[in-house]
Amino acid sequence: MAKSLCGTALLLTCWTLAGCGGSSETGFGNASSTSLGPTPTQDVSFVLTDMPAGEVSTPTKIKEAGTDEISVVLGGRIDAGAADPFQPGQLAFMISQLPDEGHGEGDPEHADNCPFCKRKLENAPRAIVQFKGPDGGILEGDARQTLGLEKGDVVYVTGMAQYNPAVNTVMVNATGVFRKSAH
Numbered sequence: 810m811a812k813s814l815c816g817t818a819l820l821l822t823c824w825t826l827a828g829c830g831g832s833s834e835t836g837f838g839n840a841s842s843t844s845l846g847p848t849p850t851q852d853v854s855f856v857l858t859d860m861p862a863g864e865v866s867t868p869t870k871i872k873e874a875g876t877d878e879i880s881v882v883l884g885g886r887i888d889a890g891a892a893d894p895f896q897p898g899q900l901a902f903m904i905s906q907l908p909d910e911g912h913g914e915g916d917p918e919h920a921d922n923c924p925f926c927k928r929k930l931e932n933a934p935r936a937i938v939q940f941k942g943p944d945g946g947i948l949e950g951d952a953r954q955t956l957g958l959e960k961g962d963v964v965y966v967t968g969m970a971q972y973n974p975a976v977n978t979v980m981v982n983a984t985g986v987f988r989k990s991a992h
Contacts, residue, residue, distance in 0.1 A: 855900075855940055856956055857987040861967045868906050868934040868979045871970050878971040883981060885936060887962045894960055900940035900948040904964065906933035936979035938966050938986070956986055963989040 865884045885904030887894050894903040908926050939947045940956075952958055968983035 855983070855985055857965075857967070857985045860987055860989070861965055861985065865965065866970070868904075868936045871936075871979045872934050872972045872974075872977075874972070876972055876974065878969050881966075881968065881970045881981070883936060883938075883966045883968075883970060883979070885964060885966075887958060887960050887964060889935065895952050895958075896947075898949055898951070900950050900952050900955055902938055902952050902958065904936045904938060904966070906930055906935075907963065934972065934977045934979050936966075936970070936981055938968075938981045938983045940983050956988075958986070958988060965989060 861882045863882045866881045867884065871879065871881065871883070883904070884907055886907055887902055888905040889903040890905075896902065908930065940952075942948050958964065965987045966981055966983050967985040967987075968981050970979050970981045972979050
């Protein structure tokens with residue numbers, strides 16, 4: 810229970826630090842899309858149709874790189890624990906680190922059952938992904954509808970990332986998102 814409350818408090822702190830002022834909240838509507846391609850309500854300028862080229866980073870790799878802003882392809886799962894990973898009224902969401910490739914492959918429950926994987930993923934920083942406009946402000950909208958995303962999706966995000974040690978979070982100024990799979 811305490812872990813859940815601590816995680817929720819951290820998430821709320823991260824959203825506050827990420828900036829949520831000035832935008833109005835919007836309803837989420839019916840945002841369940843099973844298509845991996847864009848729908849008519851999606852902004853295709855941010856939705857990537859192919860896996861981005863380049864080495865895939867994790868939030869842990871970005872943390873280990875230091876606090877400088879770096880260009881990345883960041884892989885992760887849209888998840889914020891018990892909290893909603895989508896920032897209301899903004900094109901922003903949170904992702905968690907994926908389990909290491911090859912370890913427990915084919916077993917979706919492996920990370921929950923393997924003590925090593927579970928500890929590693931719990932200690933990994935999360936990443937807040939934000940799509941910003943020319944003025945530097947987070948774009949308004951619903952990432953679920955605009956980008957065709959759902960909680961639990963595995964995504965690869967392109968953009969500039971920077972680790973914030975004060976909140977153990979990676980901040981990503983995103984330029985694109987590729988949805989590899991639905992949960």
